[in-house]
Amino acid sequence: MRRRRTTSLPWAMAIxxxxxxxxxxxxxxxxxxxxGWLPPWLSAPRWxxxxxxxxxxxxxxxVLFVDARDPGDYKSARVRGAVSLYPAELKLLYPxxxxxxxxAPAVVxxxxxxSRFPAAEVGQFxxxxxxxxxYVLGEPFMAWRAASLPVKxxxxxxxx
Amino acid sequence: xxxxxxxxxxxxxxxxxxLFLWAAHDKVWLxxxxxxxxxxxxxxxxxxxxxxxxxxxxxxxxxxxxxxxGVWTRAAATWAALLLxxxxxxxxxxxxxxxxxxxxxxxxxxxxxxxxxAALRDFLMLLPALWLMWLPGRLLSLKPERxxxxxxxxx
Numbered sequence: 001m002r003r004r005r006t007t008s009l010p011w012a013m014a015i016x017x018x019x020x021x022x023x024x025x026x027x028x029x030x031x032x033x034x035x036g037w038l039p040p041w042l043s044a045p046r047w048x049x050x051x052x053x054x055x056x057x058x059x060x061x062x063v064l065f066v067d068a069r070d071p072g073d074y075k076s077a078r079v080r081g082a083v084s085l086y087p088a089e090l091k092l093l094y095p096x097x098x099x100x101x102x103x104a105p106a107v108v109x110x111x112x113x114x115s116r117f118p119a120a121e122v123g124q125f126x127x128x129x130x131x132x133x134x135y136v137l138g139e140p141f142m143a144w145r146a147a148s149l150p151v152k153x154x155x156x157x158x159x160x
Numbered sequence: 161x162x163x164x165x166x167x168x169x170x171x172x173x174x175x176x177x178x179l180f181l182w183a184a185h186d187k188v189w190l191x192x193x194x195x196x197x198x199x200x201x202x203x204x205x206x207x208x209x210x211x212x213x214x215x216x217x218x219x220x221x222x223x224x225x226x227x228x229x230g231v232w233t234r235a236a237a238t239w240a241a242l243l244l245x246x247x248x249x250x251x252x253x254x255x256x257x258x259x260x261x262x263x264x265x266x267x268x269x270x271x272x273x274x275x276x277x278a279a280l281r282d283f284l285m286l287l288p289a290l291w292l293m294w295l296p297g298r299l300l301s302l303k304p305e306r307x308x309x310x311x312x313x314x315x
Binding site for chain 2: 007009012013016017019020021023024025027028033034035036037038039042113114115116117
């Protein structure tokens with residue numbers, strides 16, 4: 001009797017996963033709307049990275065800091081003197097800050113999460129707009145705060 | 161399997177196929193949008209977002225097509241169940257943390273907030289996938305499944 005070939009469940013699931021990876025890779029390589037392994041602001045950055053110490057030195061020299069985090073995080077606490085410019089509203093907010101950014105000797109953008117690096121995205125955008133010295137801090141804001149560097153946080157009002 | 165059981169399996173297969181096809185087509189065609197939606201959960205590292213979103217989108221599409229034609233139904237249903245269990249967990253987490261952002265379930269279409277309602281929806285959609293894992297059925301299937309062997313999982 002002819003024996004029917006069977007495929008085990010784990011093998012079938014593995015083949016399905018490999019097919020998804022292969023087709024996804026092919027599509028993203030060929031199609032214009034395809035995405036790379038990393039977003040362009042990380043795969044081909046035009047900004048310069050800075051360390052926490054370098055950023056702290058720049059802050060003392062009066063360099064403008066840009067907070068790229070979500071607005072709620074900016075309101076809860078931020079680097080002293082920082083302005084808010086986040087990826088979701090870049091095109092709306094940039095015209096309002098254009099003069100301030102252009103007048104600054106340099107700009108340091110900060111803001112990073114586990115899955116997102118909004119500082120890199122904003123830094124890339126600012127470079128595309130023609131700003132000269134744009135630096136991006138790779139450390140999260142909590143590292144700045146933990147190092148006891150200048151922070152502005154709203155004071156909590158005592159409950160009556 | 162009884163005729164009723166076959167019909168239920170067929171209904172589950174076609175329902176899940178339609179659901180995953182509807183969810184997958186925008187994820188496949190607009191990968192950047194889906195990657196942004198996935199990044200909002202803030203779970204995976206930055207370098208894993210794009211690859212994971214691309215693989216997940218195409219996985220959903222392949223699951224839909226396999227369920228539609230009735231090939232490797234049990235494997236497709238198992239993947240569907242795993243994805244829906246993952247989505248349910250993510251929605252519950254979003255609900256507890258009060259995230260409120262778009263769940264990314266159907267990018268390019270109307271937004272669905274991540275939260276308890278989405279968790280319930282995903283859990284209910286998990287049930288037909290679980291049914292198919294046990295009883296994949298043979299109706300309108302290009303490659304009907306064999307009866308399950310308790311000692312070994314095969315097709």
